[in-house]
Amino acid sequence: MATFFQSVRQGFGRGGNNKSNNPPKSPAQSSTPQHQATMSNSPSISSSLSVETQANDPEGPKYFFQEKYAPLNVRGNFLTLCACPKNVELGEWLAHQIVEQYRLLHGMLQVIQEVNSVTGLPICNENTCPTMSAGRLTYTWLVDGRAAKISAPKFINRVEKWIVSKIHDPVMFPTEKVNGTPETSAIKEANGASTTPSDPANPDDWIGKSSGFPPTFYKDCQGIMKQMFRCYAHLYHAHWLNPFWHINKHDVLNMCFVHFVTVSKYYGLVSDKEMEPMQPLIELFIKQQRVPPEALNGGHWAQQAAT
Numbered sequence: 001m002a003t004f005f006q007s008v009r010q011g012f013g014r015g016g017n018n019k020s021n022n023p024p025k026s027p028a029q030s031s032t033p034q035h036q037a038t039m040s041n042s043p044s045i046s047s048s049l050s051v052e053t054q055a056n057d058p059e060g061p062k063y064f065f066q067e068k069y070a071p072l073n074v075r076g077n078f079l080t081l082c083a084c085p086k087n088v089e090l091g092e093w094l095a096h097q098i099v100e101q102y103r104l105l106h107g108m109l110q111v112i113q114e115v116n117s118v119t120g121l122p123i124c125n126e127n128t129c130p131t132m133s134a135g136r137l138t139y140t141w142l143v144d145g146r147a148a149k150i151s152a153p154k155f156i157n158r159v160e161k162w163i164v165s166k167i168h169d170p171v172m173f174p175t176e177k178v179n180g181t182p183e184t185s186a187i188k189e190a191n192g193a194s195t196t197p198s199d200p201a202n203p204d205d206w207i208g209k210s211s212g213f214p215p216t217f218y219k220d221c222q223g224i225m226k227q228m229f230r231c232y233a234h235l236y237h238a239h240w241l242n243p244f245w246h247i248n249k250h251d252v253l254n255m256c257f258v259h260f261v262t263v264s265k266y267y268g269l270v271s272d273k274e275m276e277p278m279q280p281l282i283e284l285f286i287k288q289q290r291v292p293p294e295a296l297n298g299g300h301w302a303q304q305a306a307t
């Protein structure tokens with residue numbers, strides 16, 4: 001009986017209606033990368049080259065991987081938002097985290113889905129993004145067992161629908177009362193039987209079991225987070241400059257992404273290999289401890305063992 005998660009889901013509308021497209025007013029235009037950019041690390045490129053040109057060049061510098069372009073609009077430790085409270089079952093907590101991460105990502109995706117009144121097209125459209133790319137990497141979509149290259153807006157639309165359907169799937173994310181007496185996490189911890197992501201010694205136990213989540217729950221969470229990561233990778237590689245930098249929303253994007261990475265690492269939800277396209281920025285966030293050290297090296301389970 002995922003009562004905690006039920007209360008979370010009640011505040012989550014199908015498809016989301018979070019209108020957060022009011023960008024903060026851009027500060028003085030002199031702070032745009034066009035003016036700040038120095039070409040010191042690429043002497044062969046003419047200094048008159050615009051940032052736009054470089055941004056479209058997969059070989060060009062990635063501004064979002066540079067420390068000076070990676071501010072956040074908040075201070076504080078994301079661990080406090082991500083660590084599972086003692087009185088909440090881990091499955092319920094993960095379900096809550098998934099919904100929260102989707103809410104944040106959806107807000108960022110709405111920024112590139114905004115329709116330009118002149119062209120009548122969204123910022124991310126079939127022409128700008130004919131494939132779901134992140135730098136030189138292209139993500140494909142499985143159609144009848146075959147990997148198909150579809151445009152980024154199509155890919156993102158399908159991912160969003162898929163995630164929303166998962167969140168509203170009563171089997172994967174149950175909110176109905178289930179029979180039996182749920183174990184409390186406190187009892188589990190006392191018995192030393194806390195569930196790890198893969199616990200071969202205890203195949204009859206799984207994350208979320210006591211709250212009525214299915215055995216595949218943790219794997220499903222990983223699948224959802226992987227697709228969310230791909231959306232972030234596209235947001236950065238294809239749209240960091242336009243529109244996020246131009247409308248001064250890159251710091252909000254960073255805030256959402258640091259939060260996402262912290263949760264992913266803390267609960268082992270997205271593999272390091274999958275995260276490769278964003279590795280330089282993730283390393284920067286780790287160096288700055290914006291992704292807290294507790295989220296690394298075993299994260300949740302290491303923290304549990306240590307207390």
Ligand SMILES: [Zn+2]
Nearest residue numbers: 124129152238
């Ligand atoms: Zn795009």
